[in-house]
Each structure stands twice: as structure tokens, then as C-alpha cells.
Amino acid sequence: MTLYHRKTRPVPRRPLRKPAPPARSSQEIAAQNIQQLGQAQVPPLESNLHTISIIGQIEGHMVLPPQNKTTKYEHIIPQLVAVEQNPKIEGLLIILNTVGGDVEAGLAIAEMIDTLTKPTVSLVLGGGHSIGVPVAVSSDYSFISETATMTIHPIRLSGFVIGVPQTYEYLDKMQDRVIRFVVNHSDISEQKFRELMFNSGQLARDIGTVLVGKDAVEVGLVKEVGGLGQAVARLNKMVEERKSKQAGGS
Amino acid sequence: MILYTPLPVEAVLEGFDSYTPEYLELDYPGGGKLIVEPLSPTEGRLVRLISSHPDDYLRPELQPGTIISFGPQRGR
Numbered sequence: 469m470t471l472y473h474r475k476t477r478p479v480p481r482r483p484l485r486k487p488a489p490p491a492r493s494s495q496e497i498a499a500q501n502i503q504q505l506g507q508a509q510v511p512p513l514e515s516n517l518h519t520i521s522i523i524g525q526i527e528g529h530m531v532l533p534p535q536n537k538t539t540k541y542e543h544i545i546p547q548l549v550a551v552e553q554n555p556k557i558e559g560l561l562i563i564l565n566t567v568g569g570d571v572e573a574g575l576a577i578a579e580m581i582d583t584l585t586k587p588t589v590s591l592v593l594g595g596g597h598s599i600g601v602p603v604a605v606s607s608d609y610s611f612i613s614e615t616a617t618m619t620i621h622p623i624r625l626s627g628f629v630i631g632v633p634q635t636y637e638y639l640d641k642m643q644d645r646v647i648r649f650v651v652n653h654s655d656i657s658e659q660k661f662r663e664l665m666f667n668s669g670q671l672a673r674d675i676g677t678v679l680v681g682k683d684a685v686e687v688g689l690v691k692e693v694g695g696l697g698q699a700v701a702r703l704n705k706m707v708e709e710r711k712s713k714q715a716g717g718s
Numbered sequence: 719m720i721l722y723t724p725l726p727v728e729a730v731l732e733g734f735d736s737y738t739p740e741y742l743e744l745d746y747p748g749g750g751k752l753i754v755e756p757l758s759p760t761e762g763r764l765v766r767l768i769s770s771h772p773d774d775y776l777r778p779e780l781q782p783g784t785i786i787s788f789g790p791q792r793g794r
Contacts, residue, residue, distance in 0.1 A: 518776070525730060529719050531765075533733040540782050542766060543775060550772035568723030599722040619724045642720055674724070 516558040517703060518551050520544060521565070522603055526577065528570025539566065541573035548580040559707040561699060562590040562607055568598030571623065571642055575599070578606035578649060587706035591699040592616045592690065602646055604690065605654040609702055611694040614681040618689065620664045621676025655688030741765060744788055750774055754786055761787050 522544075524537030532538055551557050562581060568574070581588055581603065590607035592600070597619040604610050604618070612618070623643050629635060647665070651658045664677040664687065671678065684690040692698070721727060742762060744752045750769030754762035764784045767774060774780055 525721075525723065525725075528721075531737075531739075532730060533737040535732065536730060540766070543782050546769075546772050547775040550776045553772055554776070567725050569721060571720045571722045574722065597724050621724060623720060623722050624727070625720070646722070676724075 516556065516707065517561055517700070518557045519561040519563060520547065521563040522577070522600065523565050525567060526569030526574045526599055528573035541577055544577055545580055548584060552584050552586065557586065559586055559703045560584060560588045561703055562588065562603070564590060564592045564596040564600050564604055565594035566596060566600040568600055571599055571646065574603055575645060575649060578602040581606040582653060587703060587710055589699050589703040589706070591696065592618065599646070601689070602649045605650055608706065610690045611692050611699045612681055612684050612690040613695050614693055616681055618679045618684050619676060620661070620679065621671065621674055622665055660687060748774065752786065757785070760789065761785060
């Protein structure tokens with residue numbers, strides 16, 4: 469479909485029909501075809517929206533082995549600085565399909581998105597699990613697609629663990645950071661979120677809850693069920709509102 | 719490091735000990751540095767961009783994962 473469209477699109481600044489040149493070798497024709505492909509590039513569209521996709525594992529202080537698809541927080545964070553500072557960007561769309569990841573990196577991204585002054589909309593597609601939850605609720609407005617899921621479960625300790633009560637306290641503290649952020653940035657109550665987090669009987673090998681599409685909206689975690697169209701429309705509306713407010717204020 | 723993920727930690731960290739890539743540090747015009755994982759003597763995959771200019775992080779050709787061609791490295 470796309471290819472067909474590209475082939476038929478007239479190439480700008482080039483006569484549409486040239487007199488047929490004398491017989492050429494197939495190599496020459498191939499070379500010309502490639503040149504034409506290069507010319508038929510989609511013109512760089514000026515978009516006032518920037519999109520960041522958070523996929524796979526959110527990678528933190530350690531580089532994960534290559535079987536993981538990762539979102540690199542050290543690239544996302546300065547990119548968010550650029551979004552805030554670049555006058556051409558007026559809104560940010562965050563698309564999530566993540567299986568969680570590093571707590572610190574995830575919370576860092578969430579805090580950056582939260583404190584961005586430009587309008588932000590997040591869309592959870594597929595999955596926004598674990599540390600993906602605070603990232604999803606950090607935006608000004610959040611969407612979840614009908615089939616997307618969010619898993620809410622307690623944080624587990626991995627690696628070197630000392631069997632002392634302090635370990636538990638530390639873990640509890642880490643968990644409270646996540647809970648506090650989510651509760652402060654969505655309509656869910658702390659009690660409800662904790663209840664979902666420590667729910668037993670939903671997950672086969674773990675405790676926690678899986679929220680599918682509208683479940684996440686019903687508990688107040690995400691604002692609305694919707695897809696790409698709704699998310700972009702909402703973001704555009706917010707951009708317009710911000711513009712008119714700025715125009716009125718000055 | 720605390721991983722907060724529904725995936726089993728073993729699956730995420732599998733091969734963690736044997737994964738020890740060597741990185742190259744390349745300068746790029748504009749003042750920043752590129753951390754590149756070499757794939758061949760003249761090509762590598764961009765792992766990280768180090769720059770103090772935020773707009774560099776928006777440049778499509780500097781996104782992590784991009785294959786970058788460079789001249790043969792001296793002393794290697």
C-alpha cells in the first residue's frame with residue numbers, strides 16, 4: 469500500500485515524463501531506480517508533537533544482556549530536557565509497551581514527564597507493567613487501549629540479599645516510593661492500590677493484580693480507554709488550550 | 719539496582735556474566751562523544767550518546783541502536 473503510493477507520487481521539481489532514453493543496461497536502470505527511491509523520500513513533516521516510546525525493559529544503572537529490548541533512560545532523560553526547551557515541540561506523546569524495569573530509572577523518567585510544562589499524554593498499548601505504571605500516570609492525561617494490561621505487584625529483591633529485618637524495611641521504602649508517586653498522580657486511593665498490589669489469587673506464581681483496559685480506568689489509575697486517535701486528538705486539544713491561555717495571559 | 723518487573727529475574731539477567739562488550743569512544747562534530755559497540759573495524763552500533771546539548775538527543779541519526787560507520791581505529 470505504502471509502496472504503491474510512493475511509486476505513483478509525482479516527484480517534485482522533476483519533469484513527469486522524459487523522452488525515453490536509448491537502450492540502457494539493466495545496471496544503469498537499477499542505479500536510476502535507487503536514485504529515484506532516494507528522491508521519493510517523505511518530505512520532513514513539521515510536527516509540533518514529539519513522541520517517546522517506552523518499550524521492553526527500562527534499563528537502569530546496568531546494561532542488560534542483549535536478549536532484552538530496553539529503553540535507555542540516559543537517552544530519554546536529556547531528550548525530555550530537549551522537549552521542554554525546544555520551542556518547536558508543543559506536546560509530548562508517550563507510548564508505553566513495557567515490562568517494567570529499574571525502579572530508579574522508571575521513577576526518574578516519570579518525574580521528568582510529570583514536571584514538564586508542556587502538555588503530555590500517555591498511551592498504554594500491549595502492556596504497562598510494574599514500573600510502567602508510574603510512567604503511565606505521570607502524564608497530564610492517560611489512555612489505555614482496550615486490550616492492554618497493567619500488572620501491579622510487589623517489588624521483589626534480586627541479587628545479593630542479607631537476611632536481616634532492615635532488608636525488608638529497605639524494600640518497603642522502595643515500594644512506598646512507587647505507591648506514593650502513583651497515588652499522587654492518579655485518581656486511585658492508596659488503600660485501593662495496596663489492595664491490588666498484594667492481591668492473591670490473580671497471578672499464578674505471584675501476588676498482585678492484572679488490570680485489562682477498562683479495569684485500569686475503573687480503579688482510577690488511567691483516565692480513559694482509547695487508542696492512538698483519541699490520544700493525539702486529546703494532546704492537540706491541550707496544545708491549543710495552552711496556546712490560547714498564553715496568548716490571553718501576555 | 720532493583721528491577722521491578724513481572725518477568726522472572728533469571729530471564730532478564732540471563733547471560734549477564736558473559737556479556738562483556740568492549741566499547742569505543744568516538745568524538746563527533748559538535749563536541750559530544752559517542753559510545754559505540756564495534757561490529758567490524760569500520761562499523762559499530764551506537765550504545766550511548768554523551769552530549770551537553772539537549773537537541774542532540776532528538777537527532778534521529780544519534781539514537782541508540784543506530785549503526786555508525788567510522789574510520790579504522792588507530793592502535794586497534
